[in-house]
Amino acid sequence: MSSPLARPTTILLTGATSGIGAELLTRLLDAGHTVLAPARRAAHLPARAGLHPVTADLTDLPAIPTLAAGLLADHPALSILINAAAVQHARPLTDPATRPTDLIAEAALNLAAPALLTQALLAHLMRQPAGAILNLSSGLAIFPKEQGGLYSATKAGLSSFTTSLRWQAEASPLLVTEVLLPLVDTPMTAGRGRGKIPAATAAEAILTGIAARRTVIRVGAARALPLIRTLAPGLGARLLRGA
Numbered sequence: 001m002s003s004p005l006a007r008p009t010t011i012l013l014t015g016a017t018s019g020i021g022a023e024l025l026t027r028l029l030d031a032g033h034t035v036l037a038p039a040r041r042a043a044h045l046p047a048r049a050g051l052h053p054v055t056a057d058l059t060d061l062p063a064i065p066t067l068a069a070g071l072l073a074d075h076p077a078l079s080i081l082i083n084a085a086a087v088q089h090a091r092p093l094t095d096p097a098t099r100p101t102d103l104i105a106e107a108a109l110n111l112a113a114p115a116l117l118t119q120a121l122l123a124h125l126m127r128q129p130a131g132a133i134l135n136l137s138s139g140l141a142i143f144p145k146e147q148g149g150l151y152s153a154t155k156a157g158l159s160s161f162t163t164s165l166r167w168q169a170e171a172s173p174l175l176v177t178e179v180l181l182p183l184v185d186t187p188m189t190a191g192r193g194r195g196k197i198p199a200a201t202a203a204e205a206i207l208t209g210i211a212a213r214r215t216v217i218r219v220g221a222a223r224a225l226p227l228i229r230t231l232a233p234g235l236g237a238r239l240l241r242g243a
């Protein structure tokens with residue numbers, strides 16, 4: 001089967017306004033792909049050939065099926081969905097700055113929104129000769145962090161969802177890929193963490209992994225996590241608890 005990015009195609013990319021998503025956006029447009037980019041700040045994206053910004057708040061879950069159906073009707077060549085949008089509230093639950101509405105939005109954006117986008121597009125994507133769905137997960141899906149329990153849980157949930165989805169799609173050519181990222185230098189991680197890799201490096205690794213039709217793309221330090229989970233799970237838990 002050919003790489004989903006072998007020929008110019010149409011891609012729905014969430015999270016394209018910042019961090020890893022922005023780096024993916026630049027590279028996908030440079031390669032001649034058409035990118036549909038739903039985000040709250042979509043209007044601030046620079047005008048570029050092939051880019052279709054769509055102002056959307058993906059925590060508005062009931063609106064997602066209609067949004068996705070409209071994008072598909074306007075762009076029937078759509079063959080790839082990349083779920084990169086997420087938010088992380090890295091604070092103790094007892095911190096008054098952590099409002100219930102923040103937690104609702106975190107769970108909605110990180111887990112329910114990718115599921116709803118997937119559901120709306122799945123039948124179409126399964127019919128494509130080189131379709132793909134990519135979900136950006138995290139090492140925190142394997143070992144959660146102390147101050148970010150809900151974020152870690154959404155990434156573990158997204159990881160589990162991606163495995164189930166791969167089974168549901170296995171009779172079709174659809175590539176279903178989970179991307180396990182280490183700490184990446186983006187606005188999400190501003191002011192915390194050490195040993196971050198640049199967002200550009202993460203984006204390059206993701207695109208290389210798609211080109212190779214990898215079902216799991218582990219980037220940087222995340223490559224060691226399966227072995228650590230098997231051989232030294234206590235060490236893994238200690239390392240990522242304070243991530």
Ligand SMILES: NC(=O)c1ccc[n+]([C@@H]2O[C@H](COP(=O)([O-])OP(=O)(O)OC[C@H]3O[C@@H](n4cnc5c(N)ncnc54)[C@H](OP(=O)(O)O)[C@@H]3O)[C@@H](O)[C@H]2O)c1
Nearest residue numbers: 015017018019020040041058085086138181183184186188
């Ligand atoms: N950075 C890391 O260390 C790291 C590590 C592991 C995994 N990841 C994962 O990699 C992905 C990208 O992370 P990042 O660090 O690049 O994040 P980021 O720079 O903080 O960007 C987050 C993106 O999510 C979008 N977003 C936030 N709230 C939204 C909403 N309500 N509706 C629509 N879009 C919304 C933002 O767009 P608008 O604000 O324009 O809406 C933005 O484009 C995420 O899935 C993250 O969980 C990151």
